Amino acid sequence: MEQYLITDDVLPAVFSYLNWKDIIYTQQVCKQWKEAACRAIIPSTSMLPIIFGYLDWKDILCVRGTCTQWCEAAKHTLVPPSIDKRAFQGAPRHGGLEKIPQFNVNTSRAYNMLDVMRKVMPNLQQIQLSKFQGIEPIGFMIPLMGDVNGPVARYDEDVEERYLEGEDAEESLKYIEDWRTYDVSIIADFVNLRSLIINDAPLHGKYPCLFGFKHLRELSISQGADYCDLKWDLKMLKSMPLIEKLYLSWSGATGSISDLHFLKNTLKHLTIVSSVNAGDAKIGGNFMDLTEFVLLETIILRWATEIYGDVSDIQESDFPRVKKLVLPGVLHRIEQSSDVIDLFTSFARRSPPCIASVRLAENAPDHYRKDGRHNYCPPPPFTLEFVKASSRLGWRWKAYPRFGGRNSSCEINWLDEEPDSSHSIIERRAYQKEAKRLGSSVGFYRGVHNLPSKEDYQGLCIAHEERELQSRRESMRRFREAMVPRI
Numbered sequence: 001m002e003q004y005l006i007t008d009d010v011l012p013a014v015f016s017y018l019n020w021k022d023i024i025y026t027q028q029v030c031k032q033w034k035e036a037a038c039r040a041i042i043p044s045t046s047m048l049p050i051i052f053g054y055l056d057w058k059d060i061l062c063v064r065g066t067c068t069q070w071c072e073a074a075k076h077t078l079v080p081p082s083i084d085k086r087a088f089q090g091a092p093r094h095g096g097l098e099k100i101p102q103f104n105v106n107t108s109r110a111y112n113m114l115d116v117m118r119k120v121m122p123n124l125q126q127i128q129l130s131k132f133q134g135i136e137p138i139g140f141m142i143p144l145m146g147d148v149n150g151p152v153a154r155y156d157e158d159v160e161e162r163y164l165e166g167e168d169a170e171e172s173l174k175y176i177e178d179w180r181t182y183d184v185s186i187i188a189d190f191v192n193l194r195s196l197i198i199n200d201a202p203l204h205g206k207y208p209c210l211f212g213f214k215h216l217r218e219l220s221i222s223q224g225a226d227y228c229d230l231k232w233d234l235k236m237l238k239s240m241p242l243i244e245k246l247y248l249s250w251s252g253a254t255g256s257i258s259d260l261h262f263l264k265n266t267l268k269h270l271t272i273v274s275s276v277n278a279g280d281a282k283i284g285g286n287f288m289d290l291t292e293f294v295l296l297e298t299i300i301l302r303w304a305t306e307i308y309g310d311v312s313d314i315q316e317s318d319f320p321r322v323k324k325l326v327l328p329g330v331l332h333r334i335e336q337s338s339d340v341i342d343l344f345t346s347f348a349r350r351s352p353p354c355i356a357s358v359r360l361a362e363n364a365p366d367h368y369r370k371d372g373r374h375n376y377c378p379p380p381p382f383t384l385e386f387v388k389a390s391s392r393l394g395w396r397w398k399a400y401p402r403f404g405g406r407n408s409s410c411e412i413n414w415l416d417e418e419p420d421s422s423h424s425i426i427e428r429r430a431y432q433k434e435a436k437r438l439g440s441s442v443g444f445y446r447g448v449h450n451l452p453s454k455e456d457y458q459g460l461c462i463a464h465e466e467r468e469l470q471s472r473r474e475s476m477r478r479f480r481e482a483m484v485p486r487i
Contacts, residue, residue, distance in 0.1 A: 357385030
């Protein structure tokens, strides 16, 4: 019988069509087949970065130590974004973002790890810069992160010297060491960054290195703390033309909405929240400029006091893809509310539905200030918003406290009938659950369906305070009765 010898370059290709059990079985035939089987099951260098791309960055950091080939493959791996599950335990979600990045630079150890990552895994896609854990400013020192022009630090040496002479000298020295200046410019080495979140990071001044990622898809800046003072302008985002999510809350940014025109074909989610301080720089412009952004799905401009416009300028064809529309004080008269309700109803009934809200302008004739004598009462409900419970639509006036506190709303004015027996039981239960949640904010304004006048609001405050006073008196009476010894 004539025998044919299979060449070494053909055997690995043949074994690639077998499953791993058959490969293990056939490799026992001879030494040639065993070597071919090894070449068949070991991935090539070009395939390793693709395989590593399905792993978490911590796993990649572990497997890169296997051999030189795997170490080199880790450098070319596009590290996927990841989520730290522990971040959801007892902590609110950041800035409305759906994901909390696992690589969070909030300790000196995390900073050192970032310095290592830029060398061993420079293709990291997601980074968050945060306030350092467990450390609060003590007054004489303001922590700063170094700029591209060199590290900087700022504090009062005289105050520091007097403070360090006390009993807390050792603790204070540790504080200064922990708050030493870090060079944030190393983040520029992650050229393939897709998501950058800056949350109360100790940044002061200008940082051009933070605005040069041409592949960035998500940018979130929230600098609400008093010791954070990042200075930048919206025009600096031009070097990042692929941004899809932009979240700015007390970000220190200046400029106008029109400066984002270069993102009109990419931006999908936009949130702008202004600072509560009157002297701070804020983002301005006409909100109607956003009608040119054809891919927008979410627009949230709550408390954006410098953004202007008139809600009556909106047409039914505007914002065709938007699912959530939150407008600032661009409702200039209460008389406009009927037209706005008709407009928002058409928005809510289209596909996909758009749930919208708008706030009464502070310079409107129907706007009034909360009386300082009623500090424990909720603010006036100046926000007209639409609600949806299952397939049922409605609208209401709601109060959003600007400095924290519980939201209070008036009664809901439903536009549709309540789901009955003709609807499925799943739809009825979904409606009941959502209607209960929406009704939980109706307390102070129970029985009120429209925006109350100033006199009606003050009457509600007086009645509320009287009920609270009577409730406290009743509680004290029951307490005294319980303390009287029984004979």
